[in-house]
Amino acid sequence: MSAIPLTARGAERLQAELQRLKTVERPQVINAIAEARSHGDLSENAEYDAARERQGFVEGRIQELEGTLSNAQIINPADLQLEGQAVFGATVQIEDLESGECLSYQIVGDLEADIKANRISVSSPVARALIGKSEGDVVEVRAPAGVREYEVRSVSYD
Template identity: 70%
Template sequence: MIKIPLTVQGAVKLKAELQNLKSVERPAVIAAIAEARSHGDLSENAEYDAAKERQGFVEGRIAELESKLSNAQLIEPASLAETAEGRVVFGATVDLEDLETGNKVTYQIVGDEEAEIKEFKISVSSPIARALIGKYAGDVAEVMAPGGIREYEVLDVKYI
């Protein structure tokens, strides 16, 4: 099986989602199906169909999360400080400056499942992360964006 890189924080979030699905969502769906069945004829019962569809989604997500967690390669960013030696690697938090606009931004490079741009966590498979991997503070990374090539200077690399 292929190991999926995941930060320890990302694993905690996935475990919490899995626990919620198993202890809250699954029983709620079972109750909704039982309620819909009590209304009689299932052939034209929209509530029953909706509950069964929701059950399929919940069960599918549970299976997906269990698979991802069982195949996860957990990485603690703080433990990378010695081996990465200032290089941008999975789990690193990187301060960048857009050389064209001067805008500064900080991203953490995380696994696909835990990427959330609103939290400034970018997927390791994203174009910007791929361009940053292996760079050091002071290096310039060229990123192919929809509007053309963008250049970002790596200001700092942290493992937090």
């Protein structure tokens, strides 16, 4: 399996989720299964079926997170010494040249992407256009809605 790029903050979030699943969710599911078993006939026990389904989800997510974290490549953009360049992990403030709207995005791995939190995937059209650019550069982004032009206002490594 190839390396999975993650920011340090993203790796911490995944580690916290894994810890919660192992210490909180898994014991709750085990208790729910034991409780449902105590009700007798398992063939017609909806509580038992629901608890087993939840157990499958929890165990699957634990395996997925363990696999991801074992193959994670933690990237700290400050260590790359590319002062002022947009790279993986950097937060880039851009201005839409047509509308004048300012946007700020952190470029993260596919698993960390969350547009509501302004974290965009490194494989997205906007991030691909921004990689390697510096303050003052103008980038053209080819998106499904058409071609947009943005000016890079600032690059930071939070």
